[in-house]
Amino acid sequence: MVALTDVEYRALERLEERERRLRRGVTLQRENDRVGEVFVLRSGRMMSSVLLDDGSRQILRIHSSGDLLAVSNLIYDDAPETITALSDCTVAPFERAAFSALLVEHPRLAALILVYNQIERVALTDRLAALGRTSAKARVAAVLIEMRNRARMLDKSVGDSFALGLTQEEIGDATGLTAVHVNRMLRQLEEERLIAREAGRVRFLDERALARSANFIDRYAGLELGWLPASRG
Numbered sequence: 001m002v003a004l005t006d007v008e009y010r011a012l013e014r015l016e017e018r019e020r021r022l023r024r025g026v027t028l029q030r031e032n033d034r035v036g037e038v039f040v041l042r043s044g045r046m047m048s049s050v051l052l053d054d055g056s057r058q059i060l061r062i063h064s065s066g067d068l069l070a071v072s073n074l075i076y077d078d079a080p081e082t083i084t085a086l087s088d089c090t091v092a093p094f095e096r097a098a099f100s101a102l103l104v105e106h107p108r109l110a111a112l113i114l115v116y117n118q119i120e121r122v123a124l125t126d127r128l129a130a131l132g133r134t135s136a137k138a139r140v141a142a143v144l145i146e147m148r149n150r151a152r153m154l155d156k157s158v159g160d161s162f163a164l165g166l167t168q169e170e171i172g173d174a175t176g177l178t179a180v181h182v183n184r185m186l187r188q189l190e191e192e193r194l195i196a197r198e199a200g201r202v203r204f205l206d207e208r209a210l211a212r213s214a215n216f217i218d219r220y221a222g223l224e225l226g227w228l229p230a231s232r233g
Helices: 006-015 096-105 107-133 136-154 168-175 179-191 207-214
Strands: 020-022 027-029 037-043 046-051 057-063 082-085 089-095 161-163 195-198 201-204
Touching (some): 006 096, 057 107, 089 096, 096 107, 136 168, 136 179, 136 201, 168 179
Antiparallel strands (some): 037 089, 046 057, 046 082, 161 201
16 A cells, blocks of 8 residues: 555564464453553454443454554553454564554654554444445355455455355354354355355355445545655655
């Protein structure tokens, strides 16, 4: 999206000097934990979620390598969300003071963090609207497209086929559906020749039709970044 300078890369690397490894299923933080750290997800995949009043789980976001995790911990002492490893992961924790110093010394990095936060906010708004106003098939299709696009951001060689890395229960928790309903929607997408599935992988057979079915909007397209401050290095 924006090329970073060597100075900016080194500044980000300083945030990642410490390292913590987690196995799949391990919780990094729970709702209402006392918190003070923010994290960079260095490798693997994680999810942010909240518990609803009926005891069910709502997945808010799936995180991939390079994402900032628990940014809300900058302004809250009690965690507003649970963060759990969806695969074996490595995270780099850093304190609020380190983040404050980064913002002062590198205003363009601060602006880029704001950009990514707004992309995440708008994508979350899209999902919230979808929960109440789109079909189950559209919600499942949107998750598939989002997961493929995020895989492609990390690996430009990713094409129409990708490892999903989510269980049907996890897709259900992200879309407000039961695992049984998710299974039914995946089979419907297969029957309509929009996707194919094999050994944990999904292949898009008709991506345009799939995007239409999902009412999908790519929130990484059409960005206006001409206002970003100049780099200091």
